[in-house]
Amino acid sequence: MESGLCQTVPNEIEDETHAEDQKYTKWKYTSEWMDKHPSRKELAPLRHQYDTIGAAALERLQSIAENEKHTNVQRPRLDLYALLRDNHSTDPILHAFWEKVDTVPKWVDQKQLARGQKIFYRYAVANLTGFALQGFMGEKSGIKVQGTDVGEMAF
Known part of the structure; x- marks a missing residue:
């Protein structure tokens, strides 16, 4: 093969x-x-x-x-x-x-992966919450509401 x-x-x-x-x-x-x-x-x-x-x-x-x-x-x-x-x-x-x-490659450092996992699990919730809120605020803060001639609101 x-x-x-x-x-x-x-x-x-x-x-x-x-x-x-x-x-x-x-x-x-x-x-x-x-x-x-x-x-x-x-x-x-x-x-x-x-x-x-x-x-x-x-x-x-x-x-x-x-x-x-x-x-x-x-x-x-x-x-x-x-x-x-x-x-x-x-x-x-x-x-x-x-x-x-x-098969795990020879170059993989298991100790480094374990350290990365500890950091991820320690800070994941705070970071993901921060990223979500930052994205939400970034998306919504740029929208401007304008009135049209007929009185409708347009985004």
Whole structure:
């Protein structure tokens, strides 16, 4: 079985040279193109890559779900995780995918994760409340009410 990424044939894109002082504005955001940004030609092939193991596992899970429709196995809705959990030990493709996503990488520092969890649980309620109120106040404080000619209120 292959592992990694599969690349489809990309469209040919001409390389654009970007001056360091060139600014781009898209969707109300302005950014400046730097020399460390990859060019369009370098980014184009990345748009045509996908995970072959994940794609094969999805196809297998969809076929298992289709087969379960014809048997007496009843699930309230399509639950891909439950299908993967229940079938990864009997199917080689699902087993390879399960091992890939269920294995903790060597670079993960468990002590650092534990410290982060403690901080999150200690300050989560206050921070989330603050973010919610800040967003609410920010949204509502900018609205101005105007009267129209017929006396109706418009926002």
